[in-house]
Amino acid sequence: EDxxxxxxxxxxxxxxxxxxxxxxxxxxxxxxxxxxxxxPGKGPEFLFTLYSAGEEKEKERxxxxxxxxxxxxxxxxxxxEDSATYLCAVQAIGGKLIFGQGTELSVKP
Amino acid sequence: xAGVSQSPSNKVTEKGKDxxxxxxxxxxxxxxxxxxxxxxxxxEFLIYFQGNSAPDKSGLPSDRFSAERTGGSVSTLTIQRxxxxxxxxYLCASxxxxxxxxxxxxxxTRLTVV
Numbered sequence: 378e379d380x381x382x383x384x385x386x387x388x389x390x391x392x393x394x395x396x397x398x399x400x401x402x403x404x405x406x407x408x409x410x411x412x413x414x415x416x417p418g419k420g421p422e423f424l425f426t427l428y429s430a431g432e433e434k435e436k437e438r439x440x441x442x443x444x445x446x447x448x449x450x451x452x453x454x455x456x457x458e459d460s461a462t463y464l465c466a467v468q469a470i471g472g473k474l475i476f477g478q479g480t481e482l483s484v485k486p
Numbered sequence: 487x488a489g490v491s492q493s494p495s496n497k498v499t500e501k502g503k504d505x506x507x508x509x510x511x512x513x514x515x516x517x518x519x520x521x522x523x524x525x526x527x528x529x530e531f532l533i534y535f536q537g538n539s540a541p542d543k544s545g546l547p548s549d550r551f552s553a554e555r556t557g558g559s560v561s562t563l564t565i566q567r568x569x570x571x572x573x574x575x576y577l578c579a580s581x582x583x584x585x586x587x588x589x590x591x592x593x594x595t596r597l598t599v600v
Contacts, residue, residue: 381528411588413591418593419593419594420490420577420579420591420592420593420594421529421577421589421591422591423588423589423590426588464528464529466529471542472534472542472584473519473531473534473542473545474519474529474531474589475531476521476528476529476530477528478526478527478528479528
């Protein structure tokens with residue numbers, strides 16, 4: 378069964394304290410791995426797509442990496458405005474996205 | 487429109503009543519998806535439309551749930567005889583082509599069944 382597990386469930390950081398979020402997956406035939414950001418009361422906002430092991434993508438303080446079994450979202454020197462829930466999803470053969478439960482990130486000034 | 491629009495943003499209904507949730511996707515986006523997000527849970531796939539047809543309805547929880555899309559644009563998700571376990575945020579997303587992963591999501595409809 379296709380499955381996505383994110384850890385930790387919640388993460389509290391001080392401003393400037395770098396860290397990583399983990400997304401472990403099992404899927405038959407990975408077509409892509411996606412990271413989204415979700416703010417309270419809003420829909421998820423697309424961040425990155427990764428397609429193959431070894432691929433990396435960056436956007437401002439965020440960097441996403443992919444291996445054959447997991448993906449990491451690295452946050453460098455976070456700011457309070459980076460506080461949000463970060464969602465990971467995999468796309469398998471057949472197409473639909475399967476989401477993890479998310480990591481709630483809180484960055485304190 | 488500029489983004490995916492969902493209405494209403496909030497809906498409180500009595501158990502046993504029917505509700506309709508509306509999604510207006512980005513103009514030109516042929517693919518449309520419905521997801522459900524319960525408190526503390528991840529997004530749960532419900533149904534996918536390509537144009538007006540629904541090739542994948544596998545996520546609809548029961549026959550109380552149905553959805554349609556007309557004119558390749560607006561979609562309506564209908565829940566009949568609502569139950570308390572139907573309480574959740576219902577999210578709609580659209581994309582340019584079939585299962586292109588950079589979906590654009592709406593802000594959702596928060597449904598509360600009392």
